[in-house]
Amino acid sequence: MTSEQVGGVWPLIPAEGLPPTGALVGIDWLSGGAFYCDPIGWTLHNTAGVTNPNMMIFGAPGRGKSSAVKTIALRLMAYGYRTLILGDVKDEYEGLCRALGVSPHAVGPGLPARINPLDFGPLGRDWTHLGREEAARRAAIVFARWLQLLRGLVGSQKVPFGPTAESAVGQILRDLTGYATGATSLTEITIPQVWQALCDPTPQLVTGCRYRSRQHFLDDTRGVRDALGALVHGHLGGLFDAPTTVKVDWRAPIQSLSLSRLEPLGDEAVGIALMALNSWGRAMTDVPHLSGHQPSGQVDLRVVVRDEAWKQMRLGEQAVASLDADLRLSRRDGAIQIVVAHKPSDMLTVGDAGSAAVAIAKELLHLCSTKVLLGQDEAIGDELSGLLGLTPMASGIVTGWATGGRGRALWVVGSRQFQVSGILTATETALTDTNNAITPSAPRGLSPVVPSDDSAAGAASR
Numbered sequence: 001m002t003s004e005q006v007g008g009v010w011p012l013i014p015a016e017g018l019p020p021t022g023a024l025v026g027i028d029w030l031s032g033g034a035f036y037c038d039p040i041g042w043t044l045h046n047t048a049g050v051t052n053p054n055m056m057i058f059g060a061p062g063r064g065k066s067s068a069v070k071t072i073a074l075r076l077m078a079y080g081y082r083t084l085i086l087g088d089v090k091d092e093y094e095g096l097c098r099a100l101g102v103s104p105h106a107v108g109p110g111l112p113a114r115i116n117p118l119d120f121g122p123l124g125r126d127w128t129h130l131g132r133e134e135a136a137r138r139a140a141i142v143f144a145r146w147l148q149l150l151r152g153l154v155g156s157q158k159v160p161f162g163p164t165a166e167s168a169v170g171q172i173l174r175d176l177t178g179y180a181t182g183a184t185s186l187t188e189i190t191i192p193q194v195w196q197a198l199c200d201p202t203p204q205l206v207t208g209c210r211y212r213s214r215q216h217f218l219d220d221t222r223g224v225r226d227a228l229g230a231l232v233h234g235h236l237g238g239l240f241d242a243p244t245t246v247k248v249d250w251r252a253p254i255q256s257l258s259l260s261r262l263e264p265l266g267d268e269a270v271g272i273a274l275m276a277l278n279s280w281g282r283a284m285t286d287v288p289h290l291s292g293h294q295p296s297g298q299v300d301l302r303v304v305v306r307d308e309a310w311k312q313m314r315l316g317e318q319a320v321a322s323l324d325a326d327l328r329l330s331r332r333d334g335a336i337q338i339v340v341a342h343k344p345s346d347m348l349t350v351g352d353a354g355s356a357a358v359a360i361a362k363e364l365l366h367l368c369s370t371k372v373l374l375g376q377d378e379a380i381g382d383e384l385s386g387l388l389g390l391t392p393m394a395s396g397i398v399t400g401w402a403t404g405g406r407g408r409a410l411w412v413v414g415s416r417q418f419q420v421s422g423i424l425t426a427t428e429t430a431l432t433d434t435n436n437a438i439t440p441s442a443p444r445g446l447s448p449v450v451p452s453d454d455s456a457a458g459a460a461s462r
């Protein structure tokens with residue numbers, strides 16, 4: 001064939017690999033060399049057109065998504081990155097935390113830990129000393145986050161949340177915090193207070209939002225009340241309804257918020273908890289010093305992990321939009337945000353093939369310049385080409401080669417693609433083993449983890 005055709009026949013053969021910076025991941029099968037993951041470095045140097053350090057990891061269950069996250073986080077720690085696990089649904093990050101000398105924070109029914117999704121986070125600090133402009137700027141960010149969370153919560157109950165109800169809620173948030181009355185320090189509020197204000201609206205609120213009557217107000221905001229009710233009285237009562245008690249130690253190598261106690265409540269409850277936690281996590285990592293008002297310019301390097309995010313995505317368009325908003329921050333605050341899902345269509349809830357949902361899903365994918373596609377069933381092939389725009393050959397790698405061993409993946413880095421098999425060290429294999437639950441009676445001394453061909457190849461090449 002001519003050289004013009006070669007590129008069409010072997011489109012995946014790259015000229016050269018990526019620079020060897022960041023976390024070593026494993027073997028790049030096309031170049032035969034080592035493959036490194038350095039999303040912040042890639043963003044700073046605009047490598048392969050990477051415009052943000054966010055990563056999205058897809059793969060069928062058991063393919064090695066969480067293990068990939070754990071090893072990347074662990075290996076980046078050597079470069080000063082600290083990790084925050086926003087919602088460990090199955091307590092699978094606990095081993096890694098304990099190995100690093102850290103105990104996870106457990107959130108669950110009957111436990112003392114509370115997370116207030118309406119926390120101001122660092123943006124609420126030193127409010128009294130802020131100039132008017134800066135106070136207004138920060139208030140806009142905080143109120144927008146809260147409204148996005150509330151929209152997501154209401155949307156998850158499949159009830160309408162119209163513009164009037166939304167402006168009523170916005171007014172309640174401004175009233176309760178004292179922002180509406182120009183208070184010099186803002187009062188922290190909680191979801192039960194918002195719920196209470198919706199159940200018993202003041203006459204000023206009813207007329208101020210141009211409702212015909214108190215009854216009209218109550219009818220119109222019913223969906224919001226019911227959705228908030230889940231966090232006040234429902235399954236999730238006692239978790240997200242009081243000021244935050246969890247103290248995140250930002251100097252520790254890793255911090256994890258365990259949600260495993262919620263697992264028996266079902267995917268929807270876990271999804272809602274993840275949404276509340278993600279929104280809170282966004283507040284906690286929104287650092288005011290990057291607003292240009294402090295000269296230091298020093299950035300904390302972080303890895304923020306949202307494993308099992310598909311449970312949140314399934315809750316509907318607004319829940320995806322909420323996740324989308326959470327990811328937008330990272331570019332300016334030095335965080336690598338890692339979102340883990342099963343397949344691209346997790347972002348489209350059942351019956352959601354409509355253009356708005358697809359547009360939001362594509363937007364979210366766009367917010368993650370790096371995608372790691374671990375093995376998938378054949379049936380997912382269409383989605384890979386449709387939503388991700390992969391060529392047939394690239395989706396063939398995901399549905400074929402990548403299913404041949406754990407940790408094998410197609411890495412989409414900006415505009416480039418790499419066929420990589422992730423290699424775990426013996427220590428990491430022990431730390432990431434999620435199969436131990438199903439092999440409880442394995443005889444002592446007999447390791448349940450059989451080294452795959454890839455790790456043998458790794459050893460050979462080393």
Ligand SMILES: Nc1ncnc2c1ncn2[C@@H]1O[C@H](COP(=O)(O)OP(=O)(O)O)[C@@H](O)[C@H]1O
Nearest residue numbers: 062063064065066067406407422432433434435
């Ligand atoms: N690259 C790899 N090499 C060998 N074993 C792996 C690799 N990646 C994952 N595993 C093993 O596969 C199992 C499932 O991995 P896990 O990360 O929990 O999958 P997922 O999060 O996709 O469900 C774990 O026991 C883990 O130790």
Ligand SMILES: [Mg+2]
Nearest residue numbers: 065066067307
């Ligand atoms: Mg997992």
